[in-house]
Structure formats: C-alpha cells, structure tokens
Amino acid sequence: MIQIRTDRFDPWAELQQYQQQLSFKGKYGATAVFVGSMRDFNEGDEVRAMTLEHYPGMTEKHLEKIIQQAEQQWPFLDALIVHRVGNILPDDSIVVVAVWSAHRANAFNASRYIMEELKSKAPFWKKETLAQGSRWVEKNSS
Numbered sequence: 001m002i003q004i005r006t007d008r009f010d011p012w013a014e015l016q017q018y019q020q021q022l023s024f025k026g027k028y029g030a031t032a033v034f035v036g037s038m039r040d041f042n043e044g045d046e047v048r049a050m051t052l053e054h055y056p057g058m059t060e061k062h063l064e065k066i067i068q069q070a071e072q073q074w075p076f077l078d079a080l081i082v083h084r085v086g087n088i089l090p091d092d093s094i095v096v097v098a099v100w101s102a103h104r105a106n107a108f109n110a111s112r113y114i115m116e117e118l119k120s121k122a123p124f125w126k127k128e129t130l131a132q133g134s135r136w137v138e139k140n141s142s
Contacts, residue, residue, distance in 0.1 A: 001078075002063045004054060006086040011035045011096035014082050018098070024077050028100040032107035034115050040090035042128060042137070049129040050088045059123050066117040074110040076101035081114065085124070 001018065015033060022028075040047055067079045080098040088094060097115045101107040126137040 001080050002060050002067075003082045004056070004059060005082060005084050007084075008092055009082060009084065009096075011082065011093045014096055015080070015098055018080050019100075022078065022100065024100075028077050028102060030101050030104040030107035032099050032101075032104070032111035034095075034097045034111055035093060036095040036115075038088050038090050038092050038094055045128075046131050047090070047128045048131065049090075051127045051129075052085045052088055052094070053125045053127070054083075054085050055123050062122050063118065066114055066122065069117070070099075070110040070113045073113065074101070074106040076106050076110050079110065079114060081118065083118075083124075 011033075019031070038047075038050055063081050063083075067081070070076070070079065077100045079100075080096070082096045084092065084094045095115075095118070097111055097118070099107045099111040099114065101110065128135055128137060
C-alpha cells in the first residue's frame, strides 16, 4: 500500500493501524521498518524547513513499480510506504517503509531495496529553507 500525505503523521501509529488489518496474520515472522525524519542540517548548513514536491499519480505509480521490483527479488507478504509531501519541519517524519515476510532476510533486503530506490529514483523534489535563503537539493545523501 502506498500513501502520499500532506499532513504530519506518526509512523508507529500508521504501522500499527496497517498491521491490524493484515489478512495474513500468523504467516509473517518478520517486519522490517525504516522511518526517515527531517534533520536540521545538510551539506554543512542549518536547515530550518523543507518543501517536498511530487507529481500526483506519477509518484504513486513509480513507488508501486519499486515494490513490484522488490517482489521479483525477495518473497514477502506485503509492503507499506507512507511518504510526506508539502511543508516539513525538523524532526517531522517524512517516510515510513515496512515489509512483512516469513523470514527476516527477505524483510530486511526488500525494505532496504525499496528505501534506496525511493530515495534515489522516485520523483520527489526537495527545497530547503536555510538561515540565508533557500535552495533546491540536487542530489540525495548516500
């Protein structure tokens, strides 16, 4: 499942709510979770806020493709991506990626793959607000 949100969210509440509705209870032995939050620095500068933009429809399709590519490499039962867009402040959650599988290796591997592909290839654009002006982020940190 993929959700793009403009409002603040609690990643742990999202995860708990989603997990309660899973239809394969008792079938998974592992859940790998990654939560990404906004930090207040980048490239040696203080970052006071960020605006995260996307193309509605296109971004969701791209994220679905990333999940499908992960499914071709590792067997897992389900994946969840909740991603924030709009105006974001330091400490706000930006993204949660969760993968449920029978075994931990598949959950870890698929979760990492989904997050790395999302970070490097998904159509999101970041504009940082600094103490002195603003700038578009041209590349993501490794």
